[in-house]
Amino acid sequence: MAEKVTPRSEDFSRWYTDVVQRAELADYSPVRGSMVIRPYGYGLWENLQAALDGMFKDTGHQNAYFPLFIPHSFMQREAEHVEGFSPELALVTHGGGKELEEPLVVRPTSETIINAMYAKWIKSYRDLPVLINQWANVVRWEMRTRLFLRTTEFLWQEGHTAHETEEEAQQETRQMLDIYARLAEEWAATPVIRGRKSEAEKFAGAVDTYAIEALMGDRKALQAGTSHYLGQNFAKAFEIQFLDRNNELRHPYQTSWGASTRLVGMIVMAHGDDQGLILPPRIAPHEVVVVPIARSDADERHSVVAAADRVRNEMVDTGVRAILDDRAEVTPGFKFNEWEMKGVPVRVELGPRDLAGDQAVLARRDQPGREGKQAAPLAGLGETVRRVLDEVQNALFRRALAFQEENSHRPGSYGEMKEILADTGGFQYAGWCGSAACEQAVKDDTQATIRVIPFDQPDDPGVCIACGEKAADEVVFAKAY
RNA sequence: CGGGCUGUGGCGCAGUUUGGCAGCGCACCUGCUUUGGGAGCAGGGGGUCGCCGGUUCAAAUCCGGCCAGCCCGACCA
Structure with missing residues (x-):
């Protein structure tokens, strides 16, 4: 890997595709419109997942899993829902060598199957609220696809809640939108606009759709998370009813909300430059890479690599996600370029000259070349790096915010x-x-x-x-x- | 579905006009020398030239058919 990518200013779209592949986030699969998320890209997704999942749990939600296949008839129970999704459904017509009695839909979202279950589970106001989230893959047969931004199959989470009152459901909808905004801004260092969707842009079947929108490097908008207030639309279609405090039968008020692997694309397009990715430290798979620099002299090599290993361990002890790149078969210069392509926020360079002076060189990914380099004493390096990482996180957000304001x-x-x-x-x-x-x-x-x-x-x-x-x-x- | 283009080692391409040993760069493997911003040299492995048929002594190359993919226009987290 590690050759130059198409310059961002020349062709943003090609730059994006190049960077995603060269940074080993993802690769095209043999099936048109679908992609393989590679370990580095998946690591990034896992960090986003962990951040979101933590916030979901903190607000009382639980995870569950609903099946991939949905009876075709379920999709047709909510009129607007059918309307919205029918063109992009993948249908399973055969199984076990026989044609199926009723085709199965590969879920484009799980509203229908989940609500069919909620109808069984919700009988009393005492059963409410139901606050369930699931992490899953979904399939939408899109015409034009792009890595992470729009693929036939993608990973996401979808929350589905049911509440006793309209107010409570509305509040839930807004709370979850706020969580998405926090993920984007505090973790992914990407400022967003919070708001409501117009009738034309809202989710089919929702009363109101709320979304966060981020501005990408080519000045186009990206929807980064949505939260829907569903009212009683699905409750009526799926006959979800409960006895309220006055012993009256009522439909619950519902919400659903989702964010997807598209967030990975957002991070690429919000922060990246001609050298490749620039990852915000809080969600970067590796916050720091330590690159030892040594000549072939065996003694020198050993002492430098051993010192680099100690530096890495000290940082890990300080709670920094650090790795050591001690490969002997590639040069330090190659490693610099490779880890820059992969967007690692801080690089620690350690060579014989540094060891002689009890110091290391820190290089910030958000500041190119010499400008982003500084020498730091080996004593207390973990703390120094921790501080620099915080600075990088803040600088990325401020830069993105300034860009959004300018545009x-x-x-x-x-x-x-x-x-x-x-x-x-x-x-x-x-x-x-x-x-x-x-x-x-x-x-x-x-x-x-x-x-x-x-x-x-x-x-x-x-x-x-x-x-x-x-x-x-x-x-x-x-x-x- | 309409319009434009392309199919040749893993990737990017040349070769097709004018038929005659399948090549180049990158990547990969081995060895030696290297290592503070994408190392050098030497050696090596790897291709039914998209598929089917035809013409010919001979086809990546010419002819016919088929298939696949890409780009541009109508849907979308």
Whole structure:
């Protein structure tokens, strides 16, 4: 591996594909539209999973697992749900050498099977709330696919909850969106806009869909997590009923929420540069790589590698995820480039000159070349590195936030918005009257869609950017993944 | 599904026009020398040239058919 990638500025799309493959996050599989997540990419996903799972547990959720196959008829019980998913379903028609009585759907999401079970489990208000999450794979037969961003099969988590009251369910929906926002900002160092989706963009079957949107390096938006308030739509379709405190039969109010391996793509596109990945320390598989530098002289080699091993161990003891790259068959220069491609936040270089001076050289991935290098005493190196890692984490977030701010516009007219969208892109904050016609007209004309109706609203949203009527809300238009 | 392109060691390609020993770069293996920003030299392994048929003394190359993949337009975490 480890040759140059297509420069980001030249062709962002190719740069992305190159980086994902060269950094060994993923590779194409023999099946069109699907991919293999390689150990390094999976390690990144596991860290995201662990962060999310911890937050889910902290808020009272439990994990469970529901089956991959769903009876076809289940998909058809909720009218809008059918509408939304039928074109992208994978159907199993044969099993055990025979044609099946009823085809099975490979889950595109588990709403229907889970709600069919909830109908059995929920009988009383005492059974509520039900707070279940599952980690699973799902399949959606997409036309155009891209590594991590849109593949036929992908990994995600889907939470499905049922509540006694509307308020409680609404609160749950917002709480989970907030968890996604925290994951993006505090762990993945990627600032997001929190808001509600328009009718056209919401999940089929939901009353309201909320989402977080992040801005990628090419100034396109990426939806990084969604949380749906489902009302009683699925409860009615699947006849979930409970006896309330007044002995009256009622349908529960529900939510569902999900985030996927797409987050890996987000991290690549939010932080990466021409040298490859740049990973935020909190979710990086390796926070630090120690590279010993030694000539072939056997004694020198041994003493340098032994010292490098001690440095690694000290960092592990300090709670830093550190590895030692003691391969003898490649040069230090090769290793520098390789670990930069893989986005390791901090590199520790240790050679004979350093040992003589009881120091090591620290190189920050977020600052290129000499600029990011500093010498640090071997004594207390673990603590020093811990501090530098925190600085890198913060610097990445600040840089991404500054980029988002620079690329957030408030165009004064439709013409101006169209021009900005065509020239540079980014988030366009603009008034919207709320009509689907205006939304569609902008999409047809500019390819930009309403990403979210932000929770943070100005006192006066002004006028609709498309029709000039009084605006109902300020919304964010952007071209999106 | 409509339009454009491509199928040759693992990857990227040349060779096809004008038929004549299947080649190059990277990667891989072995050895020696190297190692502070992608090491050098020497040796080596690996290909039914997408598939089927035809023409010919001879086909990666010419002819016919088929298949697969990529890119661009209608769906989407």
